[in-house]
Amino acid sequence: xxxxxxxxxxxxxxxxxxxxxxxxxxxxxxxxxxxxxxxxxxxxxxxxxxxxxxxxxxxxxxxxxxxxxxxxxxxxxxxxxxxxxxxxxxxxxxxxxxxxxxxxxxxxxxxxxxxxxxxxxxxxxxxxxxxxxxxxxxxxxxxxxxxxxxxxxxxxxxxxxxxxxxxxxxxxxxxxxxxxxxxxxxxxxxxxxxxxxxxxxxxxxxxxxxxxxxxxxxxxxxxxxxxxxxxxxxxxxxxxxxxxxxxxxxxxxxxxxxxxxxxxxxxxxxxxxxxxxxxxxxxxxxxxxxxxxxxxxxxxxxxxxxxxxxxxxxxxxxxxxxxxxxxxxxxxxxxxxxxxxxxxxxxxxxxxxxxxxxxxxxxxxxxxxxxx
Amino acid sequence: xxxxxxxxxxxxxxxxxxxxxxxxxxxxxxxxxxxxxxxxxxxxxxxxxxxxxxxxxxxxxxxxxxxxxxxxxxxxxxxxxxxxxxxxxxxxxxxxxxxxxxxxxxxxxxxxxxxxxxxxxxxxxxxxxxxxxxxxxxxxxxxxxxxxxxxxxxxxxxxxxxxxxxxxxxxxxxxxxxxxxxxxxxxxxxxxxxxxxxxxxxxxxxxxxxxxxxxxxxxxxxxxxxxxxxxxxxxxxxxxxxxxxxxxxxxxxxxxxxxxxxxxxxxxxxxxxxxxxxxxxxxxxxxxxxxxxxxxxxxxxxxxxxxxxxxxxxxxxxxxxxxxxxxxxxxxxxxxxxxxxxxxxxxxxxxxxxxxxxxxxxxxxxxxxxxx
Numbered sequence: 001x002x003x004x005x006x007x008x009x010x011x012x013x014x015x016x017x018x019x020x021x022x023x024x025x026x027x028x029x030x031x032x033x034x035x036x037x038x039x040x041x042x043x044x045x046x047x048x049x050x051x052x053x054x055x056x057x058x059x060x061x062x063x064x065x066x067x068x069x070x071x072x073x074x075x076x077x078x079x080x081x082x083x084x085x086x087x088x089x090x091x092x093x094x095x096x097x098x099x100x101x102x103x104x105x106x107x108x109x110x111x112x113x114x115x116x117x118x119x120x121x122x123x124x125x126x127x128x129x130x131x132x133x134x135x136x137x138x139x140x141x142x143x144x145x146x147x148x149x150x151x152x153x154x155x156x157x158x159x160x161x162x163x164x165x166x167x168x169x170x171x172x173x174x175x176x177x178x179x180x181x182x183x184x185x186x187x188x189x190x191x192x193x194x195x196x197x198x199x200x201x202x203x204x205x206x207x208x209x210x211x212x213x214x215x216x217x218x219x220x221x222x223x224x225x226x227x228x229x230x231x232x233x234x235x236x237x238x239x240x241x242x243x244x245x246x247x248x249x250x251x252x253x254x255x256x257x258x259x260x261x262x263x264x265x266x267x268x269x270x271x272x273x274x275x276x277x278x279x280x281x282x283x284x285x286x287x288x289x290x291x292x293x294x295x296x297x298x299x300x301x302x303x304x305x306x307x308x309x310x311x312x313x314x315x316x317x318x319x320x321x322x323x324x325x326x327x328x329x330x331x332x333x334x335x336x337x338x339x340x341x342x343x344x345x346x347x348x349x350x351x352x353x354x355x356x357x358x359x360x361x362x363x364x365x366x367x368x369x370x371x372x
Numbered sequence: 373x374x375x376x377x378x379x380x381x382x383x384x385x386x387x388x389x390x391x392x393x394x395x396x397x398x399x400x401x402x403x404x405x406x407x408x409x410x411x412x413x414x415x416x417x418x419x420x421x422x423x424x425x426x427x428x429x430x431x432x433x434x435x436x437x438x439x440x441x442x443x444x445x446x447x448x449x450x451x452x453x454x455x456x457x458x459x460x461x462x463x464x465x466x467x468x469x470x471x472x473x474x475x476x477x478x479x480x481x482x483x484x485x486x487x488x489x490x491x492x493x494x495x496x497x498x499x500x501x502x503x504x505x506x507x508x509x510x511x512x513x514x515x516x517x518x519x520x521x522x523x524x525x526x527x528x529x530x531x532x533x534x535x536x537x538x539x540x541x542x543x544x545x546x547x548x549x550x551x552x553x554x555x556x557x558x559x560x561x562x563x564x565x566x567x568x569x570x571x572x573x574x575x576x577x578x579x580x581x582x583x584x585x586x587x588x589x590x591x592x593x594x595x596x597x598x599x600x601x602x603x604x605x606x607x608x609x610x611x612x613x614x615x616x617x618x619x620x621x622x623x624x625x626x627x628x629x630x631x632x633x634x635x636x637x638x639x640x641x642x643x644x645x646x647x648x649x650x651x652x653x654x655x656x657x658x659x660x661x662x663x664x665x666x667x668x669x670x671x672x673x674x675x676x677x678x679x680x681x682x683x684x685x686x687x688x689x690x691x692x693x694x695x696x697x698x699x700x701x702x703x704x705x706x707x708x709x710x711x712x713x714x715x716x717x718x719x720x721x722x723x724x725x726x727x728x729x730x731x732x733x734x735x736x737x738x739x740x741x742x743x744x
Binding site: 020024033135136147148149152156160167172191195297306307318320326327329330 | 520
């Protein structure tokens with residue numbers, strides 16, 4: 001079978017994942033861990049290739065730094081990102097292919113990737129976890145607006161004070177929700193919100209949905225971001241991180257949001273200025289902030305958004321970066337990563353066009369390239 | 373204006389609510405508190421009536437017991453229930469009307485009410501919080517299946533271990549969800565789940581939905597409860613508490629559920645046997661239990677469902693009884709209570725038929741009466 005391929009033998013694949021420890025042994029479906037290695041070790045080794053897996057990715061002497069110098073393929077994830085900076089790419093003399101096992105390749109310096117070794121291919125597993133993230137967004141909206149966290153904490157503490165939690169409990173019905181970007185995730189969020197009878201479902205995006213889709217979902221486009229924010233009770237961020245969205249939700253933009261509104265971010269941590277979000281929550285300008293993305297990751301122990309609260313002692317619905325790594329999603333992105341690897345190792349290079357982020361020295365997708 | 377009425381003057385109204393304390397001062401919209409009194413004090417007193425409000429409802433010497441002996445109208449809620457037992461009803465010689473500010477009048481002994489003072493009227497504010505509860509159900513399903521609670525606790529503790537929480541994180545997509553009863557709340561739950569692309573949406577109810585509704589929602593009826601339970605990844609209880617549903621989810625019935633499934637109860641605490649649910653969670657037969665109803669209420673400090681966890685340390689999404697008492701719902705049930713009171717005090721007695729539970733010495737609704 002391998003005789004058909006044009007690929008060189010003994011490709012070195014470097015894989016950066018989070019450690020699962022006992023959890024990975026308990027649950028074999030935790031494919032995205034250093035122990036279970038996306039289920040690709042035997043498959044690679046049977047073909048004569050080498051796989052090196054690590055979670056050690058920080059600092060100049062990390063295993064990641066040591067092993068990337070002769071790796072031909074590097075696989076990383078957004079959950080425990082191996083940051084492929086320009087400096088690291090310059091050291092990776094054999095590198096040809098970077099795969100993101102998941103969605104979102106902002107942890108790779110894409111401009112540098114286009115200039116590395118004649119142009120790297122950066123691919124991700126498009127679609128592998130869009131549903132998982134969209135579900136997480138709807139959950140977070142409900143958790144915040146219904147004031148779940150302080151209520152559950154009350155139960156665990158042995159207390160009972162309905163007024164203390166009902167004082168900031170609302171229904172989602174009849175509220176205005178807006179999404180920043182209406183791509184694969186944003187659109188799925190709006191579709192899931194439709195049956196909740198919100199007052200308005202709004203979106204801000206450079207690319208409008210078709211009129212048919214708008215009608216089907218019951219949503220409206222707002223051309224100006226600030227104009228959308230000032231109408232919204234709830235804002236959900238669903239755009240990629242790139243040069244124009246980095247630090248976008250700073251004190252100034254947050255001040256345009258409605259007093260007492262909620263902000264949900266499952267996109268990327270660096271899209272918000274964490275200190276500004278924490279300050280807005282503390283003052284009550286924001287009633288809540290939730291999501292699963294941080295910068296950097298893992299979040300430092302004293303990251304201000306771990307414990308920031310609103311004046312009533314609630315409004316924090318943060319979790320580690322997990323929305324896209326449900327067991328269902330892990331299966332999908334492990335399968336997708338294997339498919340991309342196979343396309344490369346076999347020499348077919350028949351990638352799904354939607355998986356390509358940069359390819360042959362240039363951006364292959366509008367999502368990252370266009371807005372530079 | 374009052375000249376038109378046939379009602380006697382100086383009606384004594386007794387109102388049992390939870391205390392709001394400082395919260396009620398902070399948020400005037402907390403209408404369901406002893407401080408804000410559903411907003412009816414001035415309106416009643418301007419008509420010459422008397423209003424007595426208390427949260428003190430337990431034990432034979434409670435304010436509730438003392439004041440009910442000459443009250444003509446008693447208003448209670450499911451959130452902080454003033455239990456109207458046969459013993460208490462026997463002491464309430466002037467009682468004519470019991471209003472539940474909210475939905476669910478199981479804290480009133482309805483058989484006894486039919487025999488008290490020639491037959492009491494028991495009315496509730498039907499519809500006032502069905503959307504609130506349905507939203508809470510969908511939130512709880514997502515919180516459990518996406519393993520939110522241990523993930524948020526990790527963040528608060530300053531930890532970061534994605535594997536520890538992803539090991540029990542799933543998508544709602546492609547799962548089987550079933551509701552026990554498809555009344556006003558159950559139907560709204562199914563409608564909100566439709567866009568989540570579940571594998572199946574099932575319901576068990578003595579009264580089937582119309583074929584048109586089934587098709588619109590995309591759900592199927594299962595004639596036998598156990599047959600439904602053994603198919604479901606997620607079961608949500610949305611039936612009233614009555615003689616036939618009390619203790620229904622005991623060890624035997626829970627054993628028919630799928631291993632690793634989730635049970636959500638926002639109906640009434642006494643529908644489940646709390647010790648049996650806690651044992652099933654501890655063994656891992658249930659992966660999660662969540663909701664907001666307890667028996668009795670307030671829940672005792674050592675109620676087993678406050679802290680019961682699954683073997684992976686998660687799976688508890690309990691909160692105090694709050695799903696139906698969002699600020700939006702409080703406005704609706706305060707308005708509805710006032711409308712029922714006005715109908716009584718004015719002598720019009722033009723109640724909305726759907727609000728009547730018992731009336732003129734008999735059951736006025738199928739929900740409670742039929743299944744005795």
